[in-house]
Amino acid sequence: MKLYESHISEFNEKSIKEHQNQFDFLGDTLDKKNINTLNVVDALAKFQVAIPSWALGAGGTRFGRFSYFGEPSNLTQKLDDVGLLHALTQTAGAISLHIPWDVPEDYNAIKEQAKSLNLKFDAVNSNTFQDQANAKESYKFGSLCNTDEAIRAQAIAHNQDVIKIGEKLGSKSLTVWLADGANFPGQNNFQTVLSNTENSLKSIYKTLPDDWKMFIEYKPYEPNFYSTVIQDWGTSFMLANACGDKAYTLVDLGHHLPNTNIEQIVSTLMLKGKLGGFHFNDSKYGDDDVTVGSVKPYALFLIFNELVYGMQNNPQNPDLSWMIDASHNIKDPLEDLMQSLEAIQEAYAKALLVDQSALKQAQSVHDVVACQEILQRAYRTDVRPLLAQARLQSGGALDPLALYRGLDVRQTLIEERGKHTIASGL
Ligand code: PSV
Ligand code: MN
Numbered sequence: 001m002k003l004y005e006s007h008i009s010e011f012n013e014k015s016i017k018e019h020q021n022q023f024d025f026l027g028d029t030l031d032k033k034n035i036n037t038l039n040v041v042d043a044l045a046k047f048q049v050a051i052p053s054w055a056l057g058a059g060g061t062r063f064g065r066f067s068y069f070g071e072p073s074n075l076t077q078k079l080d081d082v083g084l085l086h087a088l089t090q091t092a093g094a095i096s097l098h099i100p101w102d103v104p105e106d107y108n109a110i111k112e113q114a115k116s117l118n119l120k121f122d123a124v125n126s127n128t129f130q131d132q133a134n135a136k137e138s139y140k141f142g143s144l145c146n147t148d149e150a151i152r153a154q155a156i157a158h159n160q161d162v163i164k165i166g167e168k169l170g171s172k173s174l175t176v177w178l179a180d181g182a183n184f185p186g187q188n189n190f191q192t193v194l195s196n197t198e199n200s201l202k203s204i205y206k207t208l209p210d211d212w213k214m215f216i217e218y219k220p221y222e223p224n225f226y227s228t229v230i231q232d233w234g235t236s237f238m239l240a241n242a243c244g245d246k247a248y249t250l251v252d253l254g255h256h257l258p259n260t261n262i263e264q265i266v267s268t269l270m271l272k273g274k275l276g277g278f279h280f281n282d283s284k285y286g287d288d289d290v291t292v293g294s295v296k297p298y299a300l301f302l303i304f305n306e307l308v309y310g311m312q313n314n315p316q317n318p319d320l321s322w323m324i325d326a327s328h329n330i331k332d333p334l335e336d337l338m339q340s341l342e343a344i345q346e347a348y349a350k351a352l353l354v355d356q357s358a359l360k361q362a363q364s365v366h367d368v369v370a371c372q373e374i375l376q377r378a379y380r381t382d383v384r385p386l387l388a389q390a391r392l393q394s395g396g397a398l399d400p401l402a403l404y405r406g407l408d409v410r411q412t413l414i415e416e417r418g419k420h421t422i423a424s425g426l
C-alpha cells in the first residue's frame with residue numbers, strides 16, 4: 001500500500017488548529033520554566049528507532065499463534081511495512097534484520113527500496129538459537145558455548161556471514177543474542193561454557209569491520225531455565241571488554257529479573273562507555289515483549305532520564321542504536337508498533353524536560369523531596385503536543401494511529417497480500 005503525502009496533509013489539516021492551540025499553550029508553560037520547546041521538538045524529530053523485521057507479523061506464544069492477516073511474507077513486504085510506519089510517524093527510519101530469515105535475494109533492489117522509503121539498515125541479528133534446514137551441526141546444547149568445536153565453528157561462521165550480509169546493505173553493527181545455557185544443574189561446567197563463549201565472540205570480533213560495532217545481549221533465563229551463559233549486564237560487559245573497543249553491551253528491557261533497577265545499569269554502562277544498543281519493550285513478569293510503555297511507563301521515563309543524562313555528560317559512550325524488540329499476539333502489529341514508538345518518544349520528551357541543574361542542586365543539599373518533585377514534575381507534563389509537532393515538522397501525521405485506521409491500511413494490506421500470510425521469523 002502506498003501512502004501519499006496528500007493523505008497525510010489532508011488528514012493533518014483537519015486537526016491543525018486544535019494542535020496549534022495545544023502546542024502554543026504547552027510552549028508558553030515550558031517557556032516560563034526556561035525550557036526551550038523548539039530544542040525539545042528538534043531532538044524528538046531526530047530520534048529514530050529501528051523496527052525489528054520480526055515484529056511485523058503477529059507473534060505467538062508456545063501455545064499458539066493467531067494471525068492478524070495481511071502480514072508481510074518476504075523482506076520486500078517487511079520494508080514496505082516499516083516504510084508505512086516511518087511515513088506516518090517519522091520516527092521509524094531504520095529496520096533491523098534477522099538472518100537467515102531476512103537474507104535478500106536481490107541486494108540492489110532491497111537497497112533501492114530502502115532508500116526510496118528513507119530507511120537505513122540498523123543492526124543485523126544472527127540466529128544460533130534454532131537449527132536451520134540442512135545445517136550440519138545442531139545447537140540443541142548450545143552454539144558459541146558448545147563443548148564441541150565443530151558446533152562452535154559453525155556458529156562463529158554464521159555470525160561472520162551475517163556481518164558480510166550486513167556490509168552489503170550498509171549496516172554498521174551486529175547483535176548477538178545467545179540462547180545458550182542449561183536446563184538442569186550439573187548440565188554445563190559454568191567456566192567451560194563461559195570461556196568457550198568468550199573465545200567464540202573474539203573470533204567473530206576479529207572479522208568485524210573497523211567502522212562496525214558488536215552488541216552483546218544478555219538475558220537471565222528462557223529458553224534455558226537453570227542458567228544462561230550471558231545471564232546479566234555484568235557478563236555482557238566483561239565479554240565486551242574482552243573483545244575490544246568495538247564491542248558493547250545491549251540492554252533489552254525485558255531481559256531482567258523482576259524489579260531490577262535498569263536505569264542504574266544504563267547509567268553504569270554509559271559511565272564506562274560500554275552501552276551500545278537498546279531493545280525497547282515492556283513486561284510485567286519476564287521477557288514478555290509487550291508494547292513499550294504499556295505496563296511501566298514511569299520506569300521507562302526513569303531509564304530515559306539516565307539515557308539523556310548519559311548522552312549529555314558521557315562523551316566516552318558512543319551514539320546508541322535504538323531498536324524495538326516486541327512481539328504481540330493479539331494486536332495489529334503496525335498499530336502496536338505505533339503505540340510503542342509514541343511511548344518511546346513520550347518518555348524521551350519527558351526526560352528532556354527534567355531540570356538537570358535544579359536536580360543537581362537538590363541532590364547536593366540532600367533535599368530528597370525536591371529531587372522527587374523535579375523528576376515527577378517533568379513526568380507529569382503532557383508532552384504529546386511536542387511529539388505531534390515533531391512529526392508535523394518532518395512531514396508525518398499529527399495522529400498516526402487515527403490516520404492508519406482512517407485509511408483502513410490493514411484491510412488494504414489484506415486485499416493486496418491475502419488473508420493467510422505468515423511472516424517469516426519468530
Ligand atoms: C529472545 O529473547 C529475543 O527476544 C532477544 O531479545 C533477541 O534480541 C530477539 O529475540 C531476536 O533474536
Ligand atoms: Mn532483544
Ligand code: MN
Binds near residue numbers: 252254255287325
Ligand atoms: Mn527477548
